[in-house]
Amino acid sequence: MSLICKSEEILEIAGQETALYTLDSSQIIFKIDHEKIVFDVNTISNLRCLKKRDFxxxxxxxxxxxxxxxxxxxxxxxxxxxxxxxxxxxxxxxxxxxxIKRYTYVLYVNTNDLHYRKLKIHKKDIYYALHLVGLFKSGYLQKI
CATH class of the missing domain: 4.10.860 (DNA Excision Repair, Uvrb; Chain A)
Incomplete structure (x- = not known):
């Protein structure tokens, strides 16, 4: 997917559903360990995906x-x-x-009120987390 966004692509992203999250009209709904965590897109100030080694x-x-x-x-x-x-x-x-290397993967969601939420994600969901971080960094999520 290119970084240049057209209006048709914005509509496709708004209804996007992956194994990790669902993009609704103004919300991101994370599905982690049978739990739904909802964030308003306008309140998110930063998204980061980190890989930490477990010793x-x-x-x-x-x-x-x-x-x-x-x-x-x-x-x-x-x-x-x-x-x-x-x-x-x-x-x-x-x-x-x-x-021997074991890793844990964490998605940090920073909000505008200076709070953050730490979401532990599975290795199989890394692609989706990095895709979501890319969408946020490029400005796609603010256009939805």
Whole structure:
């Protein structure tokens, strides 16, 4: 879709319905986790879509690896080659665990009264969220 808007395109956008949202005449209705959240288009001052990395699983697994290393090292008699193998195995597994990436996606809706709403969206809805942010940034939503 081009960034140049014609009057026919404005009418098509006004009735647009996606898996994430529905554009009504002057409202955006978000459908997130079986909940409907309604915003008036005129009260929205900014839309942002952010991708945040979630380190909680990485940190938990890293502590489990370190605890397992301490358990094995303290309770078993290990020779020097076996100790070196244990240290290398622990380091490699820790690096692999840190490289695992999990993300959460958040759509921030800022309003004119200096409030914002944080909407957690699923990975499958990222395309629709970015499309909506693009419509807002280009000025389409203000013309509806």
């Amino acid at each position: 909680s699983a990485n940190i938990a697994l890293l502590f489990c690896i370190i605890a397992a290393y301490c358990f094995v090292k303290d309770y078993f008699t290990i020779s020097v080659p076996n100790n070196l193998l244990l240290v290398l195995t622990t380091i490699v597994s820790a690096v692999v665990l840190i490289s």
